[in-house]
Amino acid sequence: MVITIENIFLTSGIALGLVCYALIAKWYLVPVLDKYPREIALPPLIFLHCFRYIGLAFLVTGVVAADIAPAFASPAGYGDLLTALLALISVIALRNRWHVAITLVWVFNVVGTLDLLNALFQGLLHIRAGQLGGAYLIPSLIVPALLVSHFLIFRILLGRTKITARARR
Numbered sequence: 001m002v003i004t005i006e007n008i009f010l011t012s013g014i015a016l017g018l019v020c021y022a023l024i025a026k027w028y029l030v031p032v033l034d035k036y037p038r039e040i041a042l043p044p045l046i047f048l049h050c051f052r053y054i055g056l057a058f059l060v061t062g063v064v065a066a067d068i069a070p071a072f073a074s075p076a077g078y079g080d081l082l083t084a085l086l087a088l089i090s091v092i093a094l095r096n097r098w099h100v101a102i103t104l105v106w107v108f109n110v111v112g113t114l115d116l117l118n119a120l121f122q123g124l125l126h127i128r129a130g131q132l133g134g135a136y137l138i139p140s141l142i143v144p145a146l147l148v149s150h151f152l153i154f155r156i157l158l159g160r161t162k163i164t165a166r167a168r169r
Contacts, residue, residue: 017144025148038156045149049087055080057135064133069126079115113150
């Protein structure tokens with residue numbers, strides 16, 4: 001692994017972002033989400049991931065350097081697109097109360113989490129200074145929010161099993 005100023009910036013940015021988003025979640029989101037059944041609490045968290053098509057920016061020369069490592073760019077871009085589609089399907093399933101909705105949310109959340117962790121690992125291994133261009137905002141600003149939301153989704157999935165009368169309305 002090559003240690004560059006960009007790697008230091010991204011890792012410290014990701015770490016600080018994780019702390020900040022975790023505090024927002026703990027202080028503001030969790031108290032509100034805990035008032036609702038999972039079928040109501042999950043969609044706002046999942047909707048954030050419907051915009052992960054932005055990861056396709058890693059495949060666009062001009063947004064990122066032409067020589068960006070395909071070992072990073074392809075899995076990150078297409079993994080984000082797959083996750084966005086799974087998130088959209090999950091939200092629709094929850095909204096329409098499909099019997100497979102919670103299973104779809106599990107699939108989306110596992111795939112999306114693994115995609116982010118793989119992209120972070122591959123990025124640290126393969127990205128050189130300046131290669132991300134403007135797309136550096138994705139891992140330094142957006143990824144921490146996505147990781148915290150994945151954690152919150154796992155928390156809800158593992159902690160809630162009943163649909164209350166309020167959720168049926």
